[in-house]
Amino acid sequence: MGDTLRLLRLLWSAGKGTAVVIAVIRLAERLIPAATATVLALLVSRVTALGSTGEIGAALLPLAGFGVVLLVGHAAEAVTEPLSYLVQQRIDGAHRAKVTRLTASSPTIDLLEQPEAQRLIRQAKADPDEFSQRTPGQAALAQLDQVADAVGVAAACVVVAQFAWWLVPLLLIPAFLNARLRYRGRMEFIQLWRSQLDVMVRVERWEETLASAGVGKDLRVFGLGDWAVRRLHQQHVARTEPQFAVWKRNLRGQLRSLLLVVPPLLIGFTAVAALTVDGHGSVATATAALTAGASLFMMIDLGYTVLTRLSGLEALKAYDELAELLTKDTGRPASPPVTDPGSSSLVRFEEVGFTYPGTTRAVLDGLDLEIRPGELLAIVGLNGAGKSTLIKLLAGLYEPTSGRILVGGGREMSELGVQAWRERISVVFQDFVKYELSAADNVTLGRPGVVPDKAVLEAAARDAGLGPVLDRLPDGWQTPLARSRTGGVDLSGGQWQQVVLTRALYALRTGAELLVLDEPTAHLDVRTEFEVFQRLAEQRAEAGVVLISHRLSTVRQADRIVLLDGGRITESGTHDELIALDGSYAKLFAIQAERFQQGYQDAIEEGELL
Amino acid sequence: MRRYLDLWAEMLRICWRRAxxxxxxxxxLCALSIAAAAGIALSLRAVIDGSVHGALGTAVVGACGVALSHGATAVFQATIVDLFLLLADETDLELRPRIYGWIAGIEGLDHLERTDFLDRLEGARNNTWQLCTSLWDTVLAVHAALKLGAxxxxxxxVSPWLLFLLPFAxxxxxxxxRGKQAVVEAETGTAEAFRLQRHLFxxxxxxDSGKDIRVAGAGEEIARRQAAAWDEGAHLRYRARVRAAWWKFCGWVVFACGFVGGLALVVYGAAHGHATAGDVVMAVTVASGLRQTVQAVVGSTANTLGTRTALESYFWLRDYAAAETARTTGTAFAPARLDKGLAFDHVSYRYPxxxxxxxxxxxxxIPAGTVVAIVGEYGSGKTTLVKLLVKFYRPDTGRITLDGTDLADLDxxxxxxxxxxxxxxxxxxETTFAEGVGLGDLPHLNDRERITRAVRDADASTLVERLPEGLDTQLGRELGGVDLSEGQWQRVALARSAMRDDPLLFVLDEPTASLDAxxxxxxxxxQMxxxxxxxxxxGAITVIVSHRFSTVTGADLILVLDGGRLVESGTHAELSAVEGGRYADLYGIQEAAYNT
Structure with a gap:
């Protein structure tokens, strides 16, 4: 009942007027069989009364009536199609936007990373191109159909009862039983489908893998083609075999349906014919009873309405579960507000520890670090030292498992509000987002709260040295950065990196106070990297800059270098100080320097070689 | 057309074999449902006429006919759809491995790299389901047309006059x-908007993308743009549907007028004793069902037409795979041991x-047993050279020989x-870690000893120890496993390359780009x-492609490429001694850059 109301409310919310019109039309459509039967009965009675008089005047009225019913039917069908589409699209578009809003706005990403969350998103996504899924919009219309069907069935029953009341239970009971059985079959299918989401993900991943150029090389060199296809096939079989089983059961069930439907029809209709011949009823009412009686079985559920309703409801329920999961309280006790107004630091990590959910190893462990305004701070460390994790904590994407992070004048991040804090920073991640939108959008979406200003955009592009890339775009700033878009182009890794750098510098020009870059120059050649570094160094007058890199030759120019090792900062100072300290940094640097003296160079990139 | 029929015939054979x-x-059921449609009309007439004339036998037989036909129609409709889906899935089970077999089996890489090929490849890959339904869509279209005819x-x-309804129908x-076409056109025209909203979703x-979006606070904006793209597409599609509805409505008004006129003729006939009340009822019954039948014809035909893209992509891939296989004629086996080595003889290659x-x-x-380093800037041809060696591409001109045998002649x-x-x-x-490594030598996929050794060679033992389930850890978070960093993935790839025991050619293409010093x-x-x-x-030859000198100087032979040309070759000592040579120049630049 709750589900029914929910679906009908959805329909209502998609446009009251449209909803009413659709409801009226669908009801009218369901009344057509009863109306046809009635008009037909009238026509038959008139025609039989005519005998062979040659006078057809009396039959003209029911004839016209029939014409009207026919026209109404056609009109209803024509109008309902686009209107239903409109309503369905409105509901589904709003639903999908809701899912995006929900998932893109949970404060941290750890909840979103859970496989459970991803499973729910798949269920809630209501993608119209997904054959196996129905959408909330379709479900809402199916719900309306079910209500209309009930009215239509009632009307047909009334017509049938005109001939004999006992015909109604005789036909109605098996029709309902049949619907019930179908419902169970569909339900089984939905449950199976639900349980198979994991397999479907696996199949999809393998298909992508097989068609990717990267894996394609390995498949060929190591002769894995047949193996991979076989594996895909196994997964595919694992997915379809249980479906086949359910399908086959359902098909056998339809044989049962036939046995359930045909005998009562046979008994009822034969009785109608026999009684009419016996003179117990008029030919007209008999005609009406036969026509309306048959329509009963057609109107009481063909199974797909039920399936659509259930499957679409799945998406709504998955959304509810997702909302619950993503807004779950993390259970960390609220710590008393700490305010240290005298602090000049932008960010201070105090004894911060972090362990990824579901793992036991502490990636960060008692980390202390201060980030000051106007400073270019470099963070170095081995692979897996926790550099990227540190950035995610800094951006509030994870909450520390222990310790605390003070931001913006010594307040805890939760006190300032993670949103407010994020407005003050700009981060370039290693795996930054590539929007399939225009170049301008790709930059301004780094700061969506600010009204785009062409001059600021241009200035940021200048800062980042984006000019040469822009010059090559056919439609300048308006060129979509994806080949799949009309007039769009694909950029290389290095070009993208410059776009994203522009995004970060644009954020800086529109008010960010701290710029964080995780390996921002991995795809750039050394000359460009050097230029970028110089530009960043210029920016630090207005803001703090944090740079993560394992290219020590670049990093050495930073104002301060910190070494991340074993989950904490073990060394901190300028390049010269750290060399003088003769600790791990000095050793790391020595490896590169020594290798260079033998001709080794860690930081040689393509552009510099020749 | 011929190709289509052949494919459908084959799909029919597949279905027949599997189910x-x-x-x-x-x-x-298709045949029966046509019979049932006719049965409803004919037997209803019998009931009415029998009742009117007091013919009990006719009336009862007619009633039985009506009951059977209706019962069958009610059940068959759902059954036909179920069977349709079942058979399409059965076909899918055979066609999908075939399609991926082609994708994975083509010797070269062009189809995975060239954008014009990729479009068609994706077309074949993403529309397998439509491919599988194409046969049955066609069958259903024919079925609906036959039903209409019947x-x-x-x-x-009833009356030959009613045949004049044919043009009205x-x-x-x-x-x-016409209307349906407008809708299909709108769907194609708005595909981009829907693609965009899917991308944003x-x-x-x-x-992973959530990080950026959260930090920038762009979630709301993304949702807004997604909804806007959706609405834009949906609105245009709605308008096309409104146009279609007009077409449809006008067509049916004409039909309704014609039909009521025809019915008047029948009634007139009845009044003159040429027709019966049963005839009237039957004509009405048939007319009422006509719209559904016409819609089935139009719908199934549109579906059939809609599968064309899928079919064309499929044919393209099939023909491309066949052509590529036909081009592969090499049968010679590689020698057990290299004696002379590899030789490039005026080799040129141009990307299509x-x-x-x-x-x-x-x-x-390149003599046997050499460690050769290839250096050069981006686009200088380093990777291309390697790809020619593993036969991902074949030279346009010139030849590459292995101990004197042309690579093209090798199997x-x-x-x-x-x-x-x-x-x-x-x-x-995204397999388990052990598989990811073991796949480097398929026969030893489960050889733990060898895998452990390969992991050691890639300096990945510590990484494995840190994984929750060691070697058996599933990779890929979406599959319930762990996500690896770029550098960690690189170690998996390196370990994989250390699995085989007796290679003649060992290629390391930028093997350590993401790793710390x-x-x-x-x-x-x-690796050395x-x-x-x-x-x-x-006598194996190891080829190292690198921008890093650490991997260059120890090589026996360094090849310096520039714009596709081999400009210098020799050892580190030889090349750095060349006054004004590129390699030597570069060495000088680096020295200065590093020591400031």
Missing amino acids: PGATAALFG TLLILGT ALPLWFDH QLGTRA GTDRLALDDVSIH TANWRTRISAAFQDFGRL PSEHAIFER ARARRLAEQT
């Missing part, structure tokens, strides 16, 4: 089709669709069993040792 019962049932014929039995058929709901030579007249002899599969490689854009196979150092030492060991065992 003979369902296949026969689908055809049987219905009209029955009308003709053809009009809505044509109008409906994915960005908004994924955890580009006007610049990626490799331009390269000639060089590619056999030659590749004697290669091991780690590529820059290596594959991320100490790891790189450790890995490099081990492995290269030397292989050289001794089989």
Whole structure:
């Protein structure tokens, strides 16, 4: 009942007027069989009364009536199609936007990373191109159909009862039983489908893998083609075999349906014919009873309405579960507000520890670090030292498992509000987002709260040295950065990196106070990297800059270098100080320097070689 | 057309082989449902006429006919759809491995790299389901048309005059089709908007892109743009549907007028004793069902037409795979041991669709047992040269010989069993860690000892220890496993390349780009040792592509490429001694850059 109301409310919310019109039309459509039967009965009675008089005047009225019913039917069908589409699209578009809003706005990403969350998103996504899924919009219309069907069935029953009341239970009971059985079959299918989401993900991943150029090389060199296809096939079989089983059961069930439907029809209709011949009823009412009686079985559920309703409801329920999961309280006790107004630091990590959910190893462990305004701070460390994790904590994407992070004048991040804090920073991640939108959008979406200003955009592009890339775009700033878009182009890794750098510098020009870059120059050649570094160094007058890199030759120019090792900062100072300290940094640097003296160079990139 | 029929015939054979019962049932039910449609009309007439004339037998038989026909129609409709889906899935089980077999089996890489090919590849890959339904869509279209024909014929039995309804029925058929076309056109025209909203949905709901979106606070904006793209597409599609509705409505108004006129004729006939009340009822029954039948014809025909893209992509891939296989004629096996080595003889290669030579007249002899380093800037042809060696591409002119045998004459599969490689854009196979490594030598997929050794060679033992389930850890978070960093994936690829024991060619393409200095150092030492060991065992040649000097200086031979041409070659000592040479110049620049 709750589900029914929910679906009908959805329909209502998609446009009251449209909803009413659709409801009226669908009801009218369901009344057509009863109306046809009635008009037909009238026509038959008139025609039989005519005998062979040659006078057809009396039959003209029911004839016209029939014409009207026919026209109404056609009109209803024509109008309902686009209107239903409109309503369905409105509901589904709003639903999908809701899912995006929900998932893109949970404060941290750890909840979103859970496989459970991803499973729910798949269920809630209501993608119209997904054959196996129905959408909330379709479900809402199916719900309306079910209500209309009930009215239509009632009307047909009334017509049938005109001939004999006992015909109604005789036909109605098996029709309902049949619907019930179908419902169970569909339900089984939905449950199976639900349980198979994991397999479907696996199949999809393998298909992508097989068609990717990267894996394609390995498949060929190591002769894995047949193996991979076989594996895909196994997964595919694992997915379809249980479906086949359910399908086959359902098909056998339809044989049962036939046995359930045909005998009562046979008994009822034969009785109608026999009684009419016996003179117990008029030919007209008999005609009406036969026509309306048959329509009963057609109107009481063909199974797909039920399936659509259930499957679409799945998406709504998955959304509810997702909302619950993503807004779950993390259970960390609220710590008393700490305010240290005298602090000049932008960010201070105090004894911060972090362990990824579901793992036991502490990636960060008692980390202390201060980030000051106007400073270019470099963070170095081995692979897996926790550099990227540190950035995610800094951006509030994870909450520390222990310790605390003070931001913006010594307040805890939760006190300032993670949103407010994020407005003050700009981060370039290693795996930054590539929007399939225009170049301008790709930059301004780094700061969506600010009204785009062409001059600021241009200035940021200048800062980042984006000019040469822009010059090559056919439609300048308006060129979509994806080949799949009309007039769009694909950029290389290095070009993208410059776009994203522009995004970060644009954020800086529109008010960010701290710029964080995780390996921002991995795809750039050394000359460009050097230029970028110089530009960043210029920016630090207005803001703090944090740079993560394992290219020590670049990093050495930073104002301060910190070494991340074993989950904490073990060394901190300028390049010269750290060399003088003769600790791990000095050793790391020595490896590169020594290798260079033998001709080794860690930081040689393509552009510099020749 | 011929190709279509052949494919459908084949799909029919597949269905018949896999599910003979369902296949026969689908055809049987289609035939029965036509009979049932006719049965409803004819038996209803019998009931009425029997009742009117007091003929009990006729009336009862007619009633039975009505009951059976209606019962069958009610059940068959759902059954036909179920069978349709079942058979399409059965076909899918055979066609999908076939399609992926082609994709994975084509010797070269063009189809995975060239954008014009990729479009069609994706077309074949993403529309497998439509491909599988195409046969049954066509069958259903024919079925609906036959049903329509049967219905009209029955009308003709009432009065030949009613056959004049044929043009009246053809009009809505044509109008409906017009409307449907407008809708299909709108769907194509708005595909981009829907693609965009799907892209934004994915960005908004994924955890990796979620980082950027959260920090920038762009979630709301993404949702807004997604909804806007959706609404834009949906609105245009709605308008097309409104136009279609007009077409449809006009067509049916004409039909309704014609039909009521026809019915008046029948009633007139009845008044003059030429027709019966049963005839009237039957005509009405048939007319009421006509719209549904016409819609089925139009709908199934549109579906059939809609599968064309899928079919064309499929044919393209099939023909491309066949053509590529036909081009592969090599049968020679690689030698057990290299004696002379590899030789490039005036080799040139141009990427299809580009006007610049990626490799331009390269000639060089690489003796057996050599460690050769290839250096050069982006686009200088380093990776292309390697790809020619593993036969991902074949030279446009010139030839590459292995101990005197042209690579083109080698059986590619056999030659590749004697290669091991780690590529820059290596594959991320989301298997278990052990499998990811073990796949480097398929026969030893489960050889723990060898896998452990390969892991050691890639300096990945510590990584494995840290994984929650060690070697058995599933990779890929979406599959319930762990996500690896770029550098960690690189170690998997390196370990994979260390699996094979007896390669003749060992390729390391930027093997350590994402690794920190100490790891790189450790890995490099081990790989060099492995290269030397292989050289001794089989005379294997190790090719290292790198921008890093650490991997260059120790090589026996350094090839310097520039714009596809081989400009210098020699040892580190020789090349740095060349006054004004490129390699030497560069060395000077680096020295200065590093020591400031």
